[in-house]
Structures are given as structure tokens and as C-alpha cells.
Amino acid sequence: MPDPVSPEPYLRLGTRRSPLAMAQAYEARARLCAAHGWDEDRVELVPVLASGDKIRDRPLAEIGGKALWTKELDEWLAEGRIDGAVHSMKDVETLRPDELSIAAILPRADVADVLVGAASIREIPPGSRIGTSAPRRAAQLLNARPDCEVVNFRGNVATRISKLAAGEADVTLLAAAGLLRLGESGVGTRLDPGDWLPAPQQGAIGIECRTDDERARGLIGAIDDRPSHCAVLAERRLLASLGGDCRSPVAMLSTLEDETLTLRCALYSPDGSQRIERAGAGAADAIDWVMKLGEDLLGELTEGMKPVFGLTKA
Numbered sequence: 001m002p003d004p005v006s007p008e009p010y011l012r013l014g015t016r017r018s019p020l021a022m023a024q025a026y027e028a029r030a031r032l033c034a035a036h037g038w039d040e041d042r043v044e045l046v047p048v049l050a051s052g053d054k055i056r057d058r059p060l061a062e063i064g065g066k067a068l069w070t071k072e073l074d075e076w077l078a079e080g081r082i083d084g085a086v087h088s089m090k091d092v093e094t095l096r097p098d099e100l101s102i103a104a105i106l107p108r109a110d111v112a113d114v115l116v117g118a119a120s121i122r123e124i125p126p127g128s129r130i131g132t133s134a135p136r137r138a139a140q141l142l143n144a145r146p147d148c149e150v151v152n153f154r155g156n157v158a159t160r161i162s163k164l165a166a167g168e169a170d171v172t173l174l175a176a177a178g179l180l181r182l183g184e185s186g187v188g189t190r191l192d193p194g195d196w197l198p199a200p201q202q203g204a205i206g207i208e209c210r211t212d213d214e215r216a217r218g219l220i221g222a223i224d225d226r227p228s229h230c231a232v233l234a235e236r237r238l239l240a241s242l243g244g245d246c247r248s249p250v251a252m253l254s255t256l257e258d259e260t261l262t263l264r265c266a267l268y269s270p271d272g273s274q275r276i277e278r279a280g281a282g283a284a285d286a287i288d289w290v291m292k293l294g295e296d297l298l299g300e301l302t303e304g305m306k307p308v309f310g311l312t313k314a
């Protein structure tokens, strides 16, 4: 009798190998199979080692930024070894090759940051060490609590929680979405995004395809969540217009309600001492107004922000 063979997959999805990336890939697969009535084995998950996962000890901003998360998956897509790549959109640069397109944004999870190690920002003990390697989180924390000190804290979610437990820092900040996806939603205190703006694209999972692969784009486009997609595109547009890089402390959040997108954005100097905030609103499908918001923010940059914003023209 011949061995039973598993059926040819309809889609091969590439993903990074971290526990969070794998959890996101499982979610993407579950949504695709539900939308198309497929058995699970019709979507093959292909774990790919990203350069960002090979270099663990230095701050990301020092070693080359966000391309470290996408380089290998981009190559696997270009070579046709995978049909789609699942990403935390937060880690995907705004400037992407024309050969790749975002085929779907999944329904956005909780966008909030979670504070671990204290019950609120106000209640962090004076002089505490804040473990984070995110320039946004460092600047936001120092803006609210200039008495605190930032210590570099890289690694995946589990690593950061264990570094905290080992006393390498007194408090840390993590994304609620990541904790939720790892089954750790009990950890820490959720910070209301109205008071504490998240990173651009936080909580959003995206799937990129080759632009010329109409079959994959169609199949994957079936699970696109339009409100989440609109918000993510607006945030990406604003981020690009600010001419920053991975060292730029920027927080923002866009939401769609009744066909109107609102977008709030705060920029900081890296030391957190300076902060500006602006908000805008407009159509979801014609987001030129976002560029105006970006120009307004650039026109208001303080001296401390100039080294990290307005560096490139969008």
C-alpha cells in the first residue's frame, strides 16, 4: 500500500521563528483555513531564521534597524520559496520593494503597551531602572518619569520577562498584543492608549505577497480586515513622512470610525525631555491629509528632535 501523502499546500507562508512570530503565523493560518474552508495542512508554515534573531545582544538601532526582520523573508518570497510572509507590522519598514505588497492586515489586536513591575506609571518607585531598547518607550517613560533610568533590554518577550525577574531592571514595557498571543495576558498593567500612545502599527499582523502573484494575493486578501488595514496604512504614511529611523521616538494611533480615520501622533526627543503632539482626521481611502499632519509635526520639531526626525524626505 502506498504511504499516505499529505496534500500539496495551497499556500506556503514564511514566518520568523520566535514564539511570538509562530503564534502569529498560526493565527494567520487559522483565519485562512476558516475563510476558505480548508484543512489546516493546506497552509504550510515555513519558519525562516531572520538576521535580527541571530544577533541578540546589541540594540536593534545599532545593528541596522528593521530590515533585519524582513531581509530573509523578502528573499524567500522573491525566490518563490514561499507565497506569503507573515509579519508584525510594527517591525516592517515603511519603505518596501515594489515587488512586494501587503495582501492582508488581520483584525488588529489590543494596541496598548503593558507596564510590568509597577501598578502604574505614577507608582514606579523613584529612580527605578526601566528595561527597554525601544526609543519610543524610553522617551515616553523619561518624559513622564525623568527620575528614572533606562537600561538596554533586548530579546523576545519571554527573555525580557525573565531578565526582569532576574533583577536586570525594575520595570519594563511590553505590547499587550504580544502577551495575548503568547497566552500571557495576565502579565502587568495595561496602559490606556488614550494616555500612552503605542508604537505605529502595534498590534497589527500583516501578510506580504509578491505583487505579481495574483493567486496568492487573492487568497490571502480574503482575510483582510479593512478598518485595520486603513489604520495601518495611515500610520505607515505618517511614519514615512516624519523622516525618522529606528532611533526616532514616535508614538501614534489611528482608528477608523464611520469611514473617518483619526490619527494622533506624539514625537519625543530621545531623552524624553521634549514632546509634541498633533492629531488629524480625514477620509480612510484618500489619506493625503496624513502628509499635512506630517508636515505640521516637522514644522514644530524642537532642537532635541532634529537629530532623529526629518532626516529623509518621504
Ligand SMILES: NCc1[nH]cc(CCC(=O)O)c1CC(=O)O
Pocket: 088, 089, 090, 091, 157, 173, 174, 175, 177, 178, 201, 202, 203, 204, 205
Ligand atoms: N519589537 C518586537 C515586537 N514586535 C511586535 C511585538 C508585539 C506584537 C505587536 O505589536 O503586534 C513585539 C514585542 C513587544 O513590543 O513587546
